[in-house]
Amino acid sequence: MSSHHVTIQVNGEEHAREVEARLLLVHFIREELGLTGTHIGCDTTSCGACTVLLDGTPVKSCTVLAVAAGGSRVTTVEGMGNGELHPVQQGFTEKHGLQCGFCTPGMMLTSKALLEANPDPQEDEIRWGISGNLCRCTGYVNIVKAVRRAAEIMKESKENGDG
Amino acid sequence: MAKCRGLGHSVQRKEDARFIRGQGRYIDDIKLPGMLYLDITRSPYAHAKITKIHDETALAVPGVAAVITGKTLEAYNLAWMPTLMSDQQMVLPIDTVKYQAQEVAAVVATSRYAAADGAAALEVDYEPLPVVVDPHAALEPGATRVRDDKDSNHIFHWEHGDREATEAALAASDTVVEQAMHLPRIHVASIETCGCVASWNPVEGHLTLYLTTQAPHAIRTVVALVTAHLGLAEHRIRVISPDIGGGFGGKVPVYPGYVIATAASVVTGKPVKWIEDRSENLQADSFARDYHIKARLGSKGGKITALSLDTIADHGYSDAAANPSKFPAGLYHICTGSYDLSDAHVSVDGVYTNKPPGGIAYRCSFRVTEAVHAIERMVDLLARENGEDPADFRLRNFIRPDQFPYTSVLGWEYDSGDYGAALEKAMDMIGYRDLRAEQTEKRARGELMGIGISSFTEIVGAGPSKTFDILGIKMFDSSEIRIHPTGKAIARFGTKSQGQGHETTYAQIIAEELGIPPEDIQVEEGDTDTAPYGLGTYASRSTPTAGAAAAIASRKIRAKAKKIAAHLLEADEADLEWEQGRFFVKGSPDRGKTIQEIAFAAYTNHPQGLEAGLEATSYYDPPNLTFPFGSYVCAVDIDRGTGQVRIRRFVAVDDCGVRINPMIVEGQIHGGLAMGIAPALFEEISYDPDGNITGGNFVEYLVPTAMETPHWELGETVTPSPHHPIGAKGVGESATVGAPAAVVNAVVDALWHLGVRHMEIPMTPARVWSALNEHGAAATR
Numbered sequence A: 001m002s003s004h005h006v007t008i009q010v011n012g013e014e015h016a017r018e019v020e021a022r023l024l025l026v027h028f029i030r031e032e033l034g035l036t037g038t039h040i041g042c043d044t045t046s047c048g049a050c051t052v053l054l055d056g057t058p059v060k061s062c063t064v065l066a067v068a069a070g071g072s073r074v075t076t077v078e079g080m081g082n083g084e085l086h087p088v089q090q091g092f093t094e095k096h097g098l099q100c101g102f103c104t105p106g107m108m109l110t111s112k113a114l115l116e117a118n119p120d121p122q123e124d125e126i127r128w129g130i131s132g133n134l135c136r137c138t139g140y141v142n143i144v145k146a147v148r149r150a151a152e153i154m155k156e157s158k159e160n161g162d163g
Numbered sequence B: 001m002a003k004c005r006g007l008g009h010s011v012q013r014k015e016d017a018r019f020i021r022g023q024g025r026y027i028d029d030i031k032l033p034g035m036l037y038l039d040i041t042r043s044p045y046a047h048a049k050i051t052k053i054h055d056e057t058a059l060a061v062p063g064v065a066a067v068i069t070g071k072t073l074e075a076y077n078l079a080w081m082p083t084l085m086s087d088q089q090m091v092l093p094i095d096t097v098k099y100q101a102q103e104v105a106a107v108v109a110t111s112r113y114a115a116a117d118g119a120a121a122l123e124v125d126y127e128p129l130p131v132v133v134d135p136h137a138a139l140e141p142g143a144t145r146v147r148d149d150k151d152s153n154h155i156f157h158w159e160h161g162d163r164e165a166t167e168a169a170l171a172a173s174d175t176v177v178e179q180a181m182h183l184p185r186i187h188v189a190s191i192e193t194c195g196c197v198a199s200w201n202p203v204e205g206h207l208t209l210y211l212t213t214q215a216p217h218a219i220r221t222v223v224a225l226v227t228a229h230l231g232l233a234e235h236r237i238r239v240i241s242p243d244i245g246g247g248f249g250g251k252v253p254v255y256p257g258y259v260i261a262t263a264a265s266v267v268t269g270k271p272v273k274w275i276e277d278r279s280e281n282l283q284a285d286s287f288a289r290d291y292h293i294k295a296r297l298g299s300k301g302g303k304i305t306a307l308s309l310d311t312i313a314d315h316g317y318s319d320a321a322a323n324p325s326k327f328p329a330g331l332y333h334i335c336t337g338s339y340d341l342s343d344a345h346v347s348v349d350g351v352y353t354n355k356p357p358g359g360i361a362y363r364c365s366f367r368v369t370e371a372v373h374a375i376e377r378m379v380d381l382l383a384r385e386n387g388e389d390p391a392d393f394r395l396r397n398f399i400r401p402d403q404f405p406y407t408s409v410l411g412w413e414y415d416s417g418d419y420g421a422a423l424e425k426a427m428d429m430i431g432y433r434d435l436r437a438e439q440t441e442k443r444a445r446g447e448l449m450g451i452g453i454s455s456f457t458e459i460v461g462a463g464p465s466k467t468f469d470i471l472g473i474k475m476f477d478s479s480e481i482r483i484h485p486t487g488k489a490i491a492r493f494g495t496k497s498q499g500q501g502h503e504t505t506y507a508q509i510i511a512e513e514l515g516i517p518p519e520d521i522q523v524e525e526g527d528t529d530t531a532p533y534g535l536g537t538y539a540s541r542s543t544p545t546a547g548a549a550a551a552i553a554s555r556k557i558r559a560k561a562k563k564i565a566a567h568l569l570e571a572d573e574a575d576l577e578w579e580q581g582r583f584f585v586k587g588s589p590d591r592g593k594t595i596q597e598i599a600f601a602a603y604t605n606h607p608q609g610l611e612a613g614l615e616a617t618s619y620y621d622p623p624n625l626t627f628p629f630g631s632y633v634c635a636v637d638i639d640r641g642t643g644q645v646r647i648r649r650f651v652a653v654d655d656c657g658v659r660i661n662p663m664i665v666e667g668q669i670h671g672g673l674a675m676g677i678a679p680a681l682f683e684e685i686s687y688d689p690d691g692n693i694t695g696g697n698f699v700e701y702l703v704p705t706a707m708e709t710p711h712w713e714l715g716e717t718v719t720p721s722p723h724h725p726i727g728a729k730g731v732g733e734s735a736t737v738g739a740p741a742a743v744v745n746a747v748v749d750a751l752w753h754l755g756v757r758h759m760e761i762p763m764t765p766a767r768v769w770s771a772l773n774e775h776g777a778a779a780t781r
Helices: A025-032 A087-094 A104-117 A123-129 A141-159 B055-059 B070-074 B112-121 B163-171 B216-230 B256-268 B278-284 B368-385 B390-397 B419-430 B432-444 B502-514 B542-569 B595-604 B662-681 B734-754 B765-774
Strands: A003-010 A013-020 A051-054 A057-060 A073-075 B036-042 B048-054 B064-068 B080-082 B088-090 B103-109 B123-128 B154-161 B175-186 B195-201 B206-211 B237-240 B272-275 B287-300 B303-314 B343-351 B358-360 B448-457 B477-483 B489-493 B521-525 B576-579 B582-585 B588-594 B615-620 B629-638 B645-655 B713-716
Touching: A013 A025, A025 A051, A051 A104, A057 A104, A087 A104, A087 A141, A104 A123, A104 A141, A123 A141, A141 B662, B036 B112, B036 B256, B036 B278, B048 B055, B048 B103, B055 B064, B055 B103, B055 B112, B064 B070, B064 B112, B064 B256, B070 B256, B080 B216, B103 B112, B103 B256, B154 B163, B163 B287, B163 B303, B163 B343, B175 B368, B175 B662, B195 B256, B206 B216, B206 B256, B216 B237, B256 B272, B287 B368, B303 B368, B303 B390, B368 B390, B368 B448, B368 B734, B390 B419, B390 B448, B419 B432, B419 B448, B419 B629, B419 B645, B419 B713, B432 B448, B448 B734, B477 B502, B477 B542, B477 B595, B489 B502, B489 B542, B502 B521, B502 B542, B542 B576, B542 B582, B542 B588, B542 B595, B542 B615, B588 B595, B629 B734, B645 B662, B645 B734, B662 B713, B662 B734, B734 B765
Parallel strands: A003 A073, B036 B272, B206 B237, B287 B358, B303 B343, B489 B521, B645 B713
Antiparallel strands: A003 A013, A051 A057, A051 A073, B036 B103, B048 B123, B064 B103, B080 B088, B154 B343, B175 B287, B195 B206, B195 B272, B287 B303, B448 B629, B477 B489, B477 B615, B576 B582, B582 B588, B629 B645
8 A cells, every 4th residue: 555645734734644545534634633523424425424625615525535635725623613613603503503413514514615605595505505415313404594594694794894 | 580591491502512613522533542443344145154254364464453253252152142122133143144234254453444454355255045035925934044043034923902802893894994005124324323432451350332322321231241251240331322423213222343342352452443334334233114014994984993903024134123122013002093993903923034133213212103104094095985084084083182191992091182283283384275275276287286194193201110121121211410519510311312402401401490500500421330320312212201300300409408498598498488499488588598509508508417418319210101292284296207206395283292492392303304204205225135235325325415305394282291290292203203104195195086095105206106107197208
């Protein structure tokens, strides 16, 4: 198994490692860096529990090789809010957008990217936007409300000149 | 008096603070020093003789530390383990495998990847054997025998009720409908799979087992019983159930991987982690349902008379259901549902086949969904046979409010209900009569639209202990509350949340009873070294049992607090009155002591003759189950060209008694609806004649996304449980139980005029299109 040197910026911090060519990004994040907020829920790239942002784009980190992420910026749930709660995290809390919490980090990162691309998404756009992430607990209703709430918070914060 | 936000407040969840920051601690997040990783080699065959396992092929892989086979385990007498239904199942086989994806051998290695390499490299020689997957065929004479240790494939016959009287009542009925239906195998598919970290300390002879379990205490006792011959005793076993990423019943059983990992930790002297992947989870963990039901329901003069259910239960290769021990078919005999009928008989025959073992719940209280599906389908059919609208027929046949407590012909005492009110509310919300008018118009235009109703009654919250036990352990549950000197509290429970929000709900119950704000109460569960003994969380039992225990323990604390208050106020106890969070002297509301002041005194100034401290424990044995109910009305449109069913409206009126945290209750109903509609339309695990699985991964097993999940509208009625200390009933599973029949009834309703009388689930586009095509109604484009 060939070994490769990679440097990946995760949540603003550079991490350099020697890794096997086959090491998945999700295992790099969880095992090498100990950031266990990124979860693994399937083996077919279906569930989205492992979603992280790779240079701002949501990807399923179980289907990205760590070596392929070399030189990129990765955002995980641990890096969402820069010390404060991100509006998406606030929205999920206020609207009861989570129950067991297992899909939540992936769901929130997908939502964050969705809101960055579309700051005022309607319900059908949200449902489409999160359809790569499975949730077994919430029936998605409150996740949709959470994303709407996050959009409001972001809008308010922009109007107040905070953002 | 500050509001303490007890019952009826949508308090934001205490547990969310860690979950939204990615700081939950799930099983795969646990990493111990020196930990090894375990992976499992599984059988490609549904039935085969193992002629040789070539350990050396796995041991040659760098990083592989050990290969564990059935023979390794046999030396410890651990190659077999008991199931909760007193059957047995292989942990690892000695010489035969009985279903596809069965564990064959395990590889332990220094990394996750090395373990997977080892498991893939492990060569096994098989001789395939004949396979039986159809339970009806398995009962035929001369059928392939699944179990070498049994004489036949027939596991058990269970029946309840009076068969003769039921037959007589059906014969005397003027109308009888008959229908066969299959509720196929499905899987709870919690987004977190199952796993464990087993850590054996050879010096102290102590085992710590981190486990994805809904019932940590019961598991510890079972482990103690099955390992007693190895010198392991219950006080040297600590089971810790960390944060659980969804359970729904799938994390009740003990899976072979847990036992293998434990044995591997003993063999290697190091902690061993086993985390199954999704395919293993769907292919080998306990399935739900797989009931083949023949149902008959009769009426006389429009009044339901008698129900008969004969059922073949496909349990796979072992009866590994998770039922209370006296009930091989769970609470299936709640099947008379919401109706007042005089005769009923129900039978179940369990059968072995070459499929994975199980028969657990899918977010349901022990076969209640199967029961509700049967009765709600049959009532619909019977209504039509009587020429009556299914809503009117139900309203006339419901158990009336004045009949509660109601003893059903099959022996359950329903605690409370008002079924008519729930259905009428649901009909109002959806505009039932208008939808019927619209349907008539659409039918005239050749459009397919249907309206379906399900008026379910659940039975949740086991105990009581006189009836319910698991392997002899009575089904009570517990709460232990300790108030600290500063008036803050810690409360521990025998249950285990898997996302239900116990940390918040339990804190609110205590807040209501003691006046301590929920944020001042730390709730803990899941560690058998610290939490009081309990039977765990499944079958919607946490609020009915442990929630009740929280109220009772709080009241014990209040009783002691009153004595302390009397001492502090120099008043007679009899002269004190309670308002939330405070005792005061009758007639002098200013002379009082808050619970916080009393708590401080309990440690600093307690009266002579009274022990210091302020704490209490309750082991609550419910006097009865609780009987939540509701009525769901669903409107569907069906595409004649594709057979696709679109749920246009879905109204769910639930009555779960007093709602502790309405936000959490509604969240439970949302999730239950998604998981109720999914098996009706999408989810199924099936097998070809050779026992090859379809539906064994997330590409084939269609857990609905936000796009497939329809909209719904919620309504409520409140009929408190008369025996629960705060009037609450379980709610986590109501919607899963009630929803499927509403969707099926709606689809059949849409197709009724074409001659369709029944639809099996899941009602995929292919299946619906076939029904349309068979009745000459499929559109060709």
